[in-house]
Amino acid sequence: MGFLAGAAKRLQFPVIAVAMMFVMAGAARAQWLSLPLPGTPRTPDGKPNLTAPTPRTADGKPDLSGIWHADENVENIAAEGVDVPMLPSAAALYKQRQATLGQDKPQLHCLPHGVPDAMLVANLPFKFIQTPRETVILYEEFNQYRQIFTDGRKLPEDPNPAWFGYSVAKWEGDTFVVDVAGFKEGTWLDNAGHPHTEALHITERYRRPNFGNLELEVTVDDPQAYSKPWKSRMIHFKLFPDTEMLEHLCENEKDAQHLGFK
Amino acid sequence: MRTTLAVCVVAFGLLLGAGPAVAHHAFTAEFDASKPLKMTGTVTKFEWTNPHAWFYIDVKDDSGTVTNWGFEMNSPNMLLRNGWTRNSLKPGDVISVEAFGARDGSHIGNAKAVTMTSTGQKLLAAPAQN
Numbered sequence: 001m002g003f004l005a006g007a008a009k010r011l012q013f014p015v016i017a018v019a020m021m022f023v024m025a026g027a028a029r030a031q032w033l034s035l036p037l038p039g040t041p042r043t044p045d046g047k048p049n050l051t052a053p054t055p056r057t058a059d060g061k062p063d064l065s066g067i068w069h070a071d072e073n074v075e076n077i078a079a080e081g082v083d084v085p086m087l088p089s090a091a092a093l094y095k096q097r098q099a100t101l102g103q104d105k106p107q108l109h110c111l112p113h114g115v116p117d118a119m120l121v122a123n124l125p126f127k128f129i130q131t132p133r134e135t136v137i138l139y140e141e142f143n144q145y146r147q148i149f150t151d152g153r154k155l156p157e158d159p160n161p162a163w164f165g166y167s168v169a170k171w172e173g174d175t176f177v178v179d180v181a182g183f184k185e186g187t188w189l190d191n192a193g194h195p196h197t198e199a200l201h202i203t204e205r206y207r208r209p210n211f212g213n214l215e216l217e218v219t220v221d222d223p224q225a226y227s228k229p230w231k232s233r234m235i236h237f238k239l240f241p242d243t244e245m246l247e248h249l250c251e252n253e254k255d256a257q258h259l260g261f262k
Numbered sequence: 263m264r265t266t267l268a269v270c271v272v273a274f275g276l277l278l279g280a281g282p283a284v285a286h287h288a289f290t291a292e293f294d295a296s297k298p299l300k301m302t303g304t305v306t307k308f309e310w311t312n313p314h315a316w317f318y319i320d321v322k323d324d325s326g327t328v329t330n331w332g333f334e335m336n337s338p339n340m341l342l343r344n345g346w347t348r349n350s351l352k353p354g355d356v357i358s359v360e361a362f363g364a365r366d367g368s369h370i371g372n373a374k375a376v377t378m379t380s381t382g383q384k385l386l387a388a389p390a391q392n
Contacts, residue, residue, distance in 0.1 A: 033342060033343060100291070101290040101291040102290055102291055103291035103292075107313075110313070123340060123343075124340075140339065141313065141337075142313075243343075246339040246342065248312050248313070248337060248339050249312055250312055250313050251311050251312055252309060252311035252312065252313075252314070252316075253313060253314075254314065254316065254334070255291075255292055255314070255334075
């Protein structure tokens with residue numbers, strides 16, 4: 001039995017919805033922009049039921065699998081009114097990034113957004129694929145990915161620094177807690193330009209309160225950039241139902257050349 | 263008249279659920295949300311490429327001088343999800359464009375919407391925000 005068929009069975013997928021799928025499949029548009037995905041709970045009119053209960057895996061954990069997106073840009077991950085405890089070096093870099101309107105951000109050179117910034121662009125999808133030993137996040141932009149291991153391994157010691165770092169996770173109740181470290185310096189935590197060093201350790205806490213919503217809270221711990229760990233605002237993602245990811249390779253970046261860079 | 267246009271453009275931003283002020287890519291460095299543009303011209307080139315689609319139009323001013331303008335849009339993927347295809351614009355098509363102008367005053371813009379003059383069909387370009 002395939003993964004999706006298994007999911008459908010767990011959700012006790014109603015026969016009527018299956019019939020609806022075939023009707024809708026006939027009307028599906030070109031490519032896979034709109035197609036009825038098996039395993040999607042539906043309202044009587046056949047639409048995805050985004051307030052249906054959280055789907056769960058065979059062992060009872062929430063299943064975070066799905067295509068997600070921020071429904072509005074999250075410019076700054078710091079909560080409203082929170083004073084981010086930047087050390088002077090970080091404060092200076094942050095100020096410079098703000099003053100230059102972000103014109104040296106990595107994605108202008110087809111390089112990655114940081115963690116969590118890669119998920120914070122409105123309508124830019126990313127896909128969670130949750131399996132027992134690892135969860136993979138596919139980021140549509142620039143065809144990038146992260147592997148989050150849940151097989152009990154520890155974070156590597158003194159790893160080769162990486163744009164997305166190295167990720168391991170465990171469950172705390174219904175919260176998927178991801179530890180990420182081993183970052184290459186230079187990514188931006190958010191579009192506002194919060195910086196970090198190689199000492200960055202991020203903790204991501206994901207929750208899927210129902211079928212259509214995913215929440216994330218990030219703790220940033222970087223003793224070379226911040227005087228103490230600090231928590232982000234609660235970040236909300238929406239499910240992109242009945243669609244598929246599309247290839248997105250950075251083939252023609254012109255913003256940098258318009259801004260005078262090579 | 264200018265005020266009306268600005269109001270229209272701002273309304274578009276709201277309609278699309280993401281204003282340019284919070285744009286993610288180079289928008290704030292490259293374009294100016296307080297510089298709305300509206301012009302009509304003939305398509306000379308359409309680049310259907312990630313991370314941003316671009317199209318170019320020849321625009322004739324009152325004195326008959328022709329200037330080639332370039333317009334950035336969102337990624338082809340986001341445009342596909344907004345009803346575009348790689349064949350939506352062809353050289354020779356006459357279109358009107360609503361956009362935000364460049365900070366440095368060069369002949370480029372960040373397109374919000376394109377209207378096909380022959381049919382009146384309007385295609386939302388969505389803010390180029392990634």
